[in-house]
Amino acid sequence: MCRVRLLLLCLCVLVAMTLTLAVSLLNHQTIQFDLPPKPPDLFKDKLNHQPGKPTIAQVKRLVSQVNWERLWYSHLRPILTERQPGSRGSRKVRKHIFSQLDSLSAGWSVEVDSFISETPRGPVSFSNVLAVLDPMAPRRLLLACHYDSKIIPSDPSDPQKVFVGASDSAVPCAMMLELVTALDLHLKKHKQLMSRVTLQLVFFDGGEAFEQWSQTDSLYGSRHLADSMSRIPHPPGSEQTTLLNAMDLLVLLDLIGAPDPMFVNHFENTARWFDRLIAAEKRLHNLGLLSSHPKELTYFIKDVNMGPVEDDHIPFLQRGVPVLHIIATPFPSFLHTLEDTADKIHSHTVENLTKVLVVFLAEYLRL
Ligand SMILES: [Zn+2]
Numbered sequence: 061m062c063r064v065r066l067l068l069l070c071l072c073v074l075v076a077m078t079l080t081l082a083v084s085l086l087n088h089q090t091i092q093f094d095l096p097p098k099p100p101d102l103f104k105d106k107l108n109h110q111p112g113k114p115t116i117a118q119v120k121r122l123v124s125q126v127n128w129e130r131l132w133y134s135h136l137r138p139i140l141t142e143r144q145p146g147s148r149g150s151r152k153v154r155k156h157i158f159s160q161l162d163s164l165s166a167g168w169s170v171e172v173d174s175f176i177s178e179t180p181r182g183p184v185s186f187s188n189v190l191a192v193l194d195p196m197a198p199r200r201l202l203l204a205c206h207y208d209s210k211i212i213p214s215d216p217s218d219p220q221k222v223f224v225g226a227s228d229s230a231v232p233c234a235m236m237l238e239l240v241t242a243l244d245l246h247l248k249k250h251k252q253l254m255s256r257v258t259l260q261l262v263f264f265d266g267g268e269a270f271e272q273w274s275q276t277d278s279l280y281g282s283r284h285l286a287d288s289m290s291r292i293p294h295p296p297g298s299e300q301t302t303l304l305n306a307m308d309l310l311v312l313l314d315l316i317g318a319p320d321p322m323f324v325n326h327f328e329n330t331a332r333w334f335d336r337l338i339a340a341e342k343r344l345h346n347l348g349l350l351s352s353h354p355k356e357l358t359y360f361i362k363d364v365n366m367g368p369v370e371d372d373h374i375p376f377l378q379r380g381v382p383v384l385h386i387i388a389t390p391f392p393s394f395l396h397t398l399e400d401t402a403d404k405i406h407s408h409t410v411e412n413l414t415k416v417l418v419v420f421l422a423e424y425l426r427l
Pocket of ligand 1: 210228268396
């Protein structure tokens with residue numbers, strides 16, 4: 061009897077110990093569950109970001125989706141108009157951008173960042189157009205250009221001819237629309253997978269000076285946006301990081317469309333991304349996927365210093381955002397003249413560059 065009691069006692073002790081352990085484990089889990097999620101290390105993540113490595117078949121499929129007719133007729137033509145900040149033309153171009161983005165299946169969140177700023181010609185209303193694929197993703201790759209046109213008086217002998225800024229920057233805007241159209245299904249899938257890095261497009265207003273380029277008369281839209289992004293907590297509710305910290309890289313397109321452009325690397329901290337542009341150009345050339353492209357490396361040239369170029373990246377650069385500035389240097393000969401028109405645009409160059417950027421985006425976002 062004594063032995064049975066002892067056994068029962070041991071069993072009771074064992075059950076009690078198991079229960080205590082189970083309760084303590086449960087409590088432990090509950091305590092962990094109640095803790096706020098650890099803030100993502102945006103800075104470490106963007107430094108460690110590795111691009112994908114698309115196969116030859118994937119590269120061929122990606123670039124076959126770039127459609128020159130669509131780029132030219134659907135995206136570019138409606139932008140080839142006067143579009144100074146606050147004008148009717150500006151409003152029409154914004155509507156065009158909305159309708160193109162709306163027609164895509166990826167599901168872009170589009171918004172207008174409107175504000176009024178003092179200019180040498182009095183207060184003017186400006187509107188940046190912002191589109192983000194997944195607003196909740198912790199990090200963003202920012203692809204941008206300016207959509208406003210510079211105020212250039214028309215020639216009194218030909219008053220019908222107005223400044224349309226084809227290379228400055230109607231073509232870059234049309235390229236951005238073609239990029240997201242060509243990659244639409246890939247971007248849709250990318251969004252469904254809730255990837256940590258998403259794509260944001262920005263069409264800046266007021267990139268041009270109204271009169272003489274200065275710190276106060278230029279870059280109206282980018283100065284405003286960089287400032288507001290630096291005040292918005294991101295991820296929402298974060299006490300440590302802002303939307304500006306969420307920007308992995310700003311890829312700024314400008315002055316694109318003239319034949320034989322040269323693009324140089326402007327910043328050491330983004331040289332590895334410039335190298336991806338070089339690699340994409342070489343790869344597409346060697347696969348025979350570029351037209352009117354005589355040398356393996358025609359556009360993206362390293363180790364040439366063209367000096368700093370002031371553009372819409374400056375307000376972001378000053379706040380620590382890494383920048384890849386894709387701007388033709390030397391500038392096109394017709395810059396800021398009435399001759400910056402559609403007939404000066406070299407179709408093969410624009411198509412080739414769009415293909416290079418399709419590969420770049422697919423690698424960066426691991427599409
Ligand atoms: Zn310009």
